[in-house]
Structures are given as C-alpha cells and as structure tokens.
Amino acid sequence: MPLDSMLQDKKITSLIGGKLQESTPLPFKDITTDEKWLELHPVDKNGVLEAIELSMKAFQTWREEPAPSRGAALRRVASLLLANKDLFAEVMAREMGKPVSEGAGEVAYAASFFTWFAGEAERLYGLEIPSSRKGKLLLARLEPVGPTAVITPWNFPIAMAARKCAAALAAGCTVIAKPSLESPMSLLLLAKACHEAGIPPSVFQVLVGDEKMIGQELLASPNIRKLSFTGSAEVGKLLYNLSSNTLKKVTLELGGNAPFIVLDDADLDLAAKEAIPAKFRNAGQTCIAANRFLIHEKIFDEFSGKLIHEIEKLTFGSPLNPETNVSCHLHPLSLKRMEEHLQDALEQGASLLLGGKPGEPTVISGVTPGMRIFHEETFGPIAALMKVKSADEALLLANDCRFGLAAYLFTDSLASAHHFSNHLEFGIIAINDGLPSAAEASFGGMKDSGIGREGGPSGILEYLTEKFLSIRHSKP
Structure with a gap:
C-alpha cells in the first residue's frame, strides 16, 4: 500500500496495532493556506490503554528477533524514506511550514538514523569480567x-522521531510515539514506512490526540519502561517527575540558548557562512540554533558586514517554493517570541541592522545581558550580536545561561579551541562548524538542556539495560 494512502483519505488518526482509530474529527489546517486540509481524529483513553497492552505483548517477540534481522528492517525503512522524500517534504511544509528544500534534507537526515542504528543493533556486545574467585564465570x-x-516536537517531525525510534527498535524495544498535534501526519507516514519495511504494527504504534491525557496514561503505566522526550525544559521537568513514580529510564532533550563565539583570530568568511545554518536553519526554530553572537570587538564590524552579506543571499518566502531558504510561515509562538524579544532589545538600546519585519531574517547589535534575547531561547530568525573585549569575557558570557545544549566557536587558534572545549558548559561544541548534527554524532546537553544522549555511539544505550550473570561452573 502506498505511503500516501492516509493523505488520500484526508484523515489523521492514531495507529494502534496497525489499525487506524477514528473518532469525532477536528479540522486540521494547511499552514500555507490557513484552510482546512485534513481531519484529525483524537484517540481516547481506551485507545491509549490498548496500545500499551499491544506494545507489551509485541515486546516479548520483538526482543527475540535476531539483531541482524532488526538491522535489515531498519535499512529498508531508510530506503523507503529516501524513495518518498518529496512526499515527506511537502507534508512537513503544509503541516509546520518547513521549506521543501530543507524538508528533503530532513528526510535524508532521518534515514541516516535508521542506517546508523541498523549497524549498532548488530554490534551490541556483552562483556566477560575476570573473576576474583576460582570456578566462576562473570558476564x-x-x-x-x-x-x-x-x-x-513539531519542528523536526521526522528527524526527531527517527533519532529516537530507530535507536529503540534497534535495541529490541517496542515504541509508542506521540507526535505534536502541529505535525502528526509526518510521524504517521514514518510509522507507515516502518510497517511497510517489515516492522510489526504493534512494535511501532502512534497516538494522536490530547497531549496531556496521552502523556499521563503512558507515564502512569508501569509497563512503559522508557521515556524519550524532546521539547521545552518546563514540560520536560514535568514528565521527569511523572516518570519517577514508575522509575522509568528517561532521555530528555530540552531547550537551548546557543552562543556563537567569534574570536579575533577567526576566519571571518568561514564564520559568516557557517552562521547561516547555525542560525537560520528551519528559520531559527531549532534547539541548537545560535541565539547569542559573542563577537570580539576588533573584528565586530567586519564580521557583521560579512554576516549580513550572507543573510541577504537567502530567499524568504513560501515553504512550497523550492527556492525558499527561510519560510514565511513560522510557528505562532515563535513569531510572538521573536517580536517580543526584538521589541525588548530595541527599547533597551539595541540597533536594527537588517530586517525587523515579522518572521523575516533579522540582525541586531548592541545586545546586553539584561535583554530577554540574551537569556531566553528566541526560536526565530534573529541574530543578536554582542561585542566582547576578550576571549575570557566571551567564555564567561557564554556560560551565563541555564541551558547547556550547543555552543559554536570560531578561532584559528588550537590553544583557544582546546581551552574553550574544556570550559564551555555545553554538551555539543562545534568548532569552526555551523552544523554539528549527524546520526553518528552524540546529541545531548547539560544543565536545563536535559538528560542522556541521542544518536552516536551511546544513543542505543539509552534503550538498553545491563544484566549481570554470576555462573559457578565448578565446585569450590
């Protein structure tokens, strides 16, 4: 059955045991037209409980599936995603406003997680431990x-699901996924691809509906043994507390407020070019988006000029236009926060260097630590520039933040790179690099940015538990 069959039916429903669960529908709008596009059928409590029961039963068989077999299924998922990248890209554009060019890139990124974790599934090695006593085998x-x-979350509806679900499936876990109500069809299509690739329907299920009710039922169940969440720090802390009642294993990927540091010995052309994906990918609506630009005063004017030159090359417009780089359709909360941060900064003395209209790429200078844009995640396309007098000041200001997800550093000094990498309080340090995300890279933060890691060599470990065996093979 083609992946777009659900689109043809114009229905967004939960996918429980491979069956679509219909209910009283709600209208779902196309963000590009603000008109009804699909019907959303919210799941009820009984549907959630059914999904949990099916997930428990399916786990007993999926965990026994040989690792190479699980890996082969994940590779088939990757192939299906790539074969249908245009479909996924258009759905994301209509759901949440991502430019189709970026959407196609997100599909490739999502596919890479299935390929990566397919290999990880085949290399889950155990360990033999030398025993201190004769006649014992320790494993x-x-x-x-x-x-x-x-x-x-809504902002990367396929990639974030892939990073989590591919790891869980590779490890032998069953999955119940709850997408954001702003971008549910993308994840439903991903689940459909998994089923088409041979992953049993009850191994990967999707629940769409009231987020509070679904979350409470999943976290209250002792049969759900693991939670992986991407979203705000406030919601993450709430889910963390709820998970504690059943002592679930938890991975939380929460907010960010990334500094983008440019020292006086940096390659400014490189820094300006790399600032574009760091700041303007998905219109700045990424958790690792550069939020605070800390620029050495000696090169501030030159860098800001080069940055503006690069930004002016971007095309701002409809996400359905293949030439668009920055979508004119931001999430309403992102647009509101962007306007509030811009107004607050300008009222406190910041200068507008570029843009300023709602949603368009914008650059301001004269930012100070007292401004909201310095301490709060903007989640929009504003580059907030601030002068620093020294590397030490840049480091101090960079760490002056309750978040610790990603930080960017541009320098040609090996000593500076080493010093900053040791002292920046962030889980991801990108040195002379504006795009540090990759399936093979560890992703996660410190402080209020969360717990655990996704992707990379340790990503699959988040879905595993260690069992120790002490075997006496001969009499003492």
Missing part, C-alpha cells in the same frame, strides 16, 4: 529496557 549483557514512549 554482563545488554538487553532492551522494554516498551518505550516517544514524545516528539
């Missing part, structure tokens, strides 16, 4: 933690 082995709840 440690890794096993899937159990049925997993995955809660994904």
